[in-house]
Amino acid sequence: MPKKILIQLDCDPQPSTFDAVVAVDAGTDVLLRHGGVTVENVVSLVHGGMFTRGGADLASTAIFIGGSDVAVAEAVAARVRSTFFGPVRLGVLVDPSGANTTAAAAVVAAGRHVPLVPDAAAVCRAVVLGGTGPVGQRVARLLAGKGAHVAIASRSWERAEHVVRGIVEATGLPAARFEAIEHHGAYRAESAFARVIAAADVIVAAGAAGATLLDTAGRRAAVTARVLIDLNAVPPAGIEGLAAGDKARTDGGAVVYGAVGVGGTKMKIHRAAIGRIFTANDAFLDAEDLLAIGERLEAAG
Numbered sequence: 404m405p406k407k408i409l410i411q412l413d414c415d416p417q418p419s420t421f422d423a424v425v426a427v428d429a430g431t432d433v434l435l436r437h438g439g440v441t442v443e444n445v446v447s448l449v450h451g452g453m454f455t456r457g458g459a460d461l462a463s464t465a466i467f468i469g470g471s472d473v474a475v476a477e478a479v480a481a482r483v484r485s486t487f488f489g490p491v492r493l494g495v496l497v498d499p500s501g502a503n504t505t506a507a508a509a510v511v512a513a514g515r516h517v518p519l520v521p522d523a524a525a526v527c528r529a530v531v532l533g534g535t536g537p538v539g540q541r542v543a544r545l546l547a548g549k550g551a552h553v554a555i556a557s558r559s560w561e562r563a564e565h566v567v568r569g570i571v572e573a574t575g576l577p578a579a580r581f582e583a584i585e586h587h588g589a590y591r592a593e594s595a596f597a598r599v600i601a602a603a604d605v606i607v608a609a610g611a612a613g614a615t616l617l618d619t620a621g622r623r624a625a626v627t628a629r630v631l632i633d634l635n636a637v638p639p640a641g642i643e644g645l646a647a648g649d650k651a652r653t654d655g656g657a658v659v660y661g662a663v664g665v666g667g668t669k670m671k672i673h674r675a676a677i678g679r680i681f682t683a684n685d686a687f688l689d690a691e692d693l694l695a696i697g698e699r700l701e702a703a704g
């Protein structure tokens with residue numbers, strides 16, 4: 404069995420130490436770390452992995468794509484994908500800024516407490532605060548992909564609407580499954596935000612570190628919410644009253660999670676995904692695939 408080689412392609416000048424440590428913990432034997440990766444310079448790095456091992460041994464070389472600029476990393480990922488041909492391809496995991504694994508973990512956590520797939524009786528109603536960021540966009544996309552109705556909240560209605568259009572174009576999901584909402588942090592009764600909060604089953608705060616997006620008044624108004632998830636680990640909390648370490652803590656009528664409480668599931672998904680790209684050289688793991696991995700891990704207990 405050849406050694407498992409992971410080619411870490413990071414769009415930041417210095418490749419992420421976090422991603423490197425997870426790669427090693429997930430069973431990588433040899434890690435080749437590259438920083439400053441761009442659409443222009445990535446092809447030769449990929450060719451080096453494609454043309455060295457043949458047949459079944461090819462699956463022992465895989466690629467991780469990361470970096471803090473998610474748009475740049477996604478362009479690099481598209482370039483990597485188009486570099487492969489026929490059976491000459493490598494397993495790929497795309498997780499810039501941890502956005503895909505974090506969003507998948509949040510949706511797995513929500514699904515523990517609320518049916519996300521609609522049935523004859525009800526459609527899950529979700530609100531994603533800070534829904535224009537890399538993590539929030541993916542949470543919204545994954546929830547809607549399960550069949551939920553998703554309100555994407557932003558300080559700018561235009562930005563939220565732009566994100567809705569982008570997700571609909573990229574995924575083909577029905578536009579009716581989304582709603583763009585303007586919200587500035589402080590809860591105001593008789594606003595569009597108040598309407599979606601009052602009907603929400605699931606609320607996920609994916610705002611920037613240290614930004615409070617649901618205050619105490621907003622929480623009181625969330626009378627139907629069964630699960631609240633705050634992905635911000637930097638004080639003050641994204642959802643007032645939640646702590647980073649909350650993990651399925653019952654709080655009133657809801658179950659609540661903080662960033663650290665979701666982090667364990669995120670790490671499990673990340674490690675399992677590394678394992679997967681070393682077993683299937685045609686695997687190209689994006690947010691939806693990572694959610695599927697998370698759901699399988701959840702079902703297996």
Ligand SMILES: NC(=O)c1ccc[n+]([C@@H]2O[C@H](COP(=O)([O-])OP(=O)(O)OC[C@H]3O[C@@H](n4cnc5c(N)ncnc54)[C@H](OP(=O)(O)O)[C@@H]3O)[C@@H](O)[C@H]2O)c1
Pocket residue numbers: 500501502505533534535536537538539556557558559562563588608609610611612613614615634635636662663665666669
């Ligand atoms: N638990 C984990 O393992 C993990 C991993 C990755 C990320 N995270 C956390 O997940 C959260 C989302 O990450 P991200 O990278 O998607 O975040 P981000 O891009 O920094 O911010 C998300 C959105 O927050 C809004 N925002 C920015 N500054 C704000 C401010 N001062 N006040 C109110 N809203 C503000 C922006 O939306 P608008 O401008 O449209 O309002 C922005 O699009 C962060 O808190 C991050 O630390 C956790």
